[in-house]
Amino acid sequence: MGAVTTPSIRADVKNLNFFYGPKQVLKNISMPIYENRMTALIGPSGCGKTTLLRCFNRMHDLYATTNYQGQIILHPNMQNILSSEIDPMEVRMRIGMVFQKPNPFPKSIFENVAYGLRVRGVKKKSFIEERVVKSLQQAGLWSEAKDRLHSHATDMSGGQQQRLCIARALATEPEILLLDEPTSALDPISTAHIEELITELKKDITILMVTHNLHQAARTADYTAYMYLGELIEFGLTDKIFTTPSDTRTENYITGRFG
């Protein structure tokens, strides 16, 4: 897998510190996110993976006691998306996110997927319908959902709900897609499908994914970042991290001796 030549950078995390109130959860993280590649975030539970992911779409701004220091520079415009001068809404319109826990709206399947377009003011029915079908197909939910587009989304199974959330994020065609353990609630077949989807999507968009499944990271990620207690221990090509890690902590984690 892996790229032969280094691809261009899509986003650059620079000296990022993050605090929940007085508690520092991310410690001086710096790493590049490469364009049209998949970067996996791995590490033991509570090490700050979700927290880092949520910095990328300014989700933390919704809560008063959170605090960022440092930058995430979005290329090629070189905007710092953490800057208070940039509206979080703009960031969220360009960077999509799928959460760790499935969170469909208690509305119809169709309305769930169409929501991102509706808030952008898209009115054209045929366009919305087209996009909903395409996103459901991409997320591998179409065959199950096509006969019940107007039934309640919360009546679906957990795995179906998670794929619906993926479809909802895809409908607005984000530049960067953030995935927080998107396959943790899925069976092996749906998981394989999502992994295929990610490989397909990489042609057009940049993906940052948290996963606890090391095999999944090894299979699908071009780059892997290993985090531990809020620090970025090691970042590099997936092949290198999994075969010849340079830090013993990384080695211990991926060989299962720890965490």
Next chain:
Amino acid sequence: MSNQRDPILKNIRRRKVVDFLFSLAGLLSLLFALVTLLALVVDLAVTGVPRISAEFFMNFPSRFPEKAGILSAWVGSLCVMLTTACCAIPLGVAAGLYLEEYAPKNWITQLIELNIINLAGIPSITFGLMALGIFVYKLELGQSILTAGLTLGLLVLPIIIVTTRESVRAIPNLIREASYAVGASKWQTIRYHILPYSSGGILTGVIISLSRAIGETAPLITIGALTFVAFLPTSPVQSVFPFVSLQWLKDPFTVLPIQMFNWLSRPQAEFHVNAAATGIVLLLMTLVLNGVAIYIRYRFRKKMKW
């Protein structure tokens, strides 16, 4: 063996006796409350129900008890409730939404919240006095349906604010995050998610506050509601241009509990029968309102799964 068991069994028996005594005390308290309530209602029904007839609803009050009816009272109650709802619902829901979704979570907000909860416990006659000073004398709205509606609106405003806040708070943050994550604005999130998902709870609060307002007497007497009204408010529909009229808002009025109070204060027993009948009507209205509130809450509970 039995030597070892005996103290344990004795201990258990002793604690079971306490259990039994407490449950007995609880049951007796419950029965006392229920029986008293039931006796009151049955007494009211036995006296009042035979008096209820179509004429009772269609007649104005009269000097002759058998001719007297509650037409002006129930029409007045209806008009006052309408005005109350129109003033309290938009204010209460907007204030509740602001406090929960927009206001920064600091001590000022907490202070406001605390005061609103306290406001809900203030004796209603205090609202009447305030309304007399502000609405009747300062703003010169008169002793009218509008004044009554505004007064009762203020009285139930805290209930609506608190229930709005509670039902908004019950919506998990995951849902808000899902909405913001696709790029929605605050208003869009409120408009498409927060309001629809909390409307069941809000509606329940509204109905409960109306069922409280419909029985209020003291503040309306304070602002000078009439006790003997032999006319109806101006009709909202007119035969001449512009065909609708808001004159009824400025008309004097009476309401069911005041009519009841008025009849009760007469010496003749026949009037007391009229009062009991009015009481039954008022009780039924409150029961129906509360029933509707329970039904709405049940329907929304079933629909909202997170």
